[in-house]
Amino acid sequence: MNRTHPKKIAIFGGSFDPPHLGHLEVIKKALQSLDIDKLIVVPAYISPFKKGHSAPPQLRFEWLKKITAFDPRIEVSDIEIKKGGPSYTIDTVNHFSEIFDTIYLIIGADNLESLHRWHRFDELNRKVKWVVATRNGEKIPEGFIRLEVKMPISSTKLRRNIVPEWIPEPIREEVLQYYSKHTKENRD
Numbered sequence: 065m066n067r068t069h070p071k072k073i074a075i076f077g078g079s080f081d082p083p084h085l086g087h088l089e090v091i092k093k094a095l096q097s098l099d100i101d102k103l104i105v106v107p108a109y110i111s112p113f114k115k116g117h118s119a120p121p122q123l124r125f126e127w128l129k130k131i132t133a134f135d136p137r138i139e140v141s142d143i144e145i146k147k148g149g150p151s152y153t154i155d156t157v158n159h160f161s162e163i164f165d166t167i168y169l170i171i172g173a174d175n176l177e178s179l180h181r182w183h184r185f186d187e188l189n190r191k192v193k194w195v196v197a198t199r200n201g202e203k204i205p206e207g208f209i210r211l212e213v214k215m216p217i218s219s220t221k222l223r224r225n226i227v228p229e230w231i232p233e234p235i236r237e238e239v240l241q242y243y244s245k246h247t248k249e250n251r252d
């Protein structure tokens with residue numbers, strides 16, 4: 065790549081089991097307010113502190129592609145799915161930092177309390193600019209870029225009790241069908 069044109073990206077990782085309107089709002093707000101050339105959405109194979117997932121990785125990847133097709137600045141990466149095992153963000157950041165100069169890392173405010181336990185946190189902390197999306201108006205500590213999002217929606221709530229209006233329209237039917245068939249045996 066041409067190093068005279070520095071590229072800035074944001075990475076937004078998650079389980080996306082399933083993707084919902086809260087995720088889309090984070091993506092839209094990030095594109096509006098961050099100085100970035102590209103936003104890379106990275107579905108985890110397994111998020112390190114979670115026991116597993118309900119929908120298989122490839123399906124979550126396909127759903128994300130469908131709901132992000134509205135903006136060419138968004139890419140969905142299968143890097144963590146291909147690698148398998150626990151999806152450590154430092155590995156993903158190290159991969160993309162070989163290609164891009166500046167990396168913003170987007171997380172939801174609920175992840176703040178466990179951040180210091182993330183794999184190789186000090187290294188990760190040196191390499192990214194943190195961006196924190198509020199979920200319900202939380203205070204965000206200094207040193208983090210705040211994304212104002214007010215959609216208290218979660219995938220856990222959806223898996224327990226599906227609310228069709230919370231599912232992005234392009235995948236609504238598929239998601240409803242999938243979880244109506246599979247959620248009972250995968251309830252967390």
Ligand SMILES: Nc1ncnc2c1ncn2[C@@H]1O[C@H](COP(=O)(O)OP(=O)(O)OP(=O)(O)O)[C@@H](O)[C@H]1O
Pocket residue numbers: 077078079080081086087090170171172173174175197198199213215216217218219220221
């Ligand atoms: N409604 C929301 N508002 C702001 N950030 C969110 C929202 N939902 C999820 N996020 C953030 O997006 C990232 C990916 O979320 P994830 O796929 O884990 O969804 P989730 O709804 O938090 O799922 P679960 O309930 O299974 O933990 C995480 O950093 C999470 O904090």
Ligand SMILES: O=C(O)c1ccc[n+]([C@@H]2O[C@H](COP(=O)([O-])O)[C@@H](O)[C@H]2O)c1
Pocket residue numbers: 076077078079080106108110111112113114151152153154175181182183
């Ligand atoms: O690297 C870690 O140790 C680590 C620990 C917990 C979560 N993460 C990442 O944080 C993102 C959101 O995770 P989750 O559990 O809220 O879906 C997802 O990309 C995970 O891989 C990463």
